[in-house]
Amino acid sequence: MAEAKKDEYEISVKPDLAPSEHTDRIYSNFVSVSHDPFSFIISFCYAHFENITKERLTEKDETGAYVVKAPVISQVIIPAGLMEKFIEACKQNLEVYNRKK
Numbered sequence: 001m002a003e004a005k006k007d008e009y010e011i012s013v014k015p016d017l018a019p020s021e022h023t024d025r026i027y028s029n030f031v032s033v034s035h036d037p038f039s040f041i042i043s044f045c046y047a048h049f050e051n052i053t054k055e056r057l058t059e060k061d062e063t064g065a066y067v068v069k070a071p072v073i074s075q076v077i078i079p080a081g082l083m084e085k086f087i088e089a090c091k092q093n094l095e096v097y098n099r100k101k
Contacts, residue, residue: 030070040078045070 028044047070057066078086
């Protein structure tokens with residue numbers, strides 16, 4: 001017996017920008033991007049520079065620069081297949097932003 005054909009629909013996904021109980025807005029002044037074989041991890045951090053003194057700067061990186069630890073306040077994991085579209089969307093928004101300046 002032939003299997004019944006399922007209905008097919010074209011859909012467009014758009015963000016619902018109305019705040020909900022799942023909406024958390026945070027401020028980040030440092031972003032780090034890493035990846036594994038399946039996804040990209042975007043870590044949003046907040047680096048506190050107000051209380052930095054020479055005495056508190058003890059750790060250095062491989063270039064000799066002092067290291068300031070920035071606590072991760074949120075991470076977003078993006079499937080590898082969506083990363084190019086994400087980068088393109090960021091570029092387009094940056095272009096629009098720069099034109100309005």
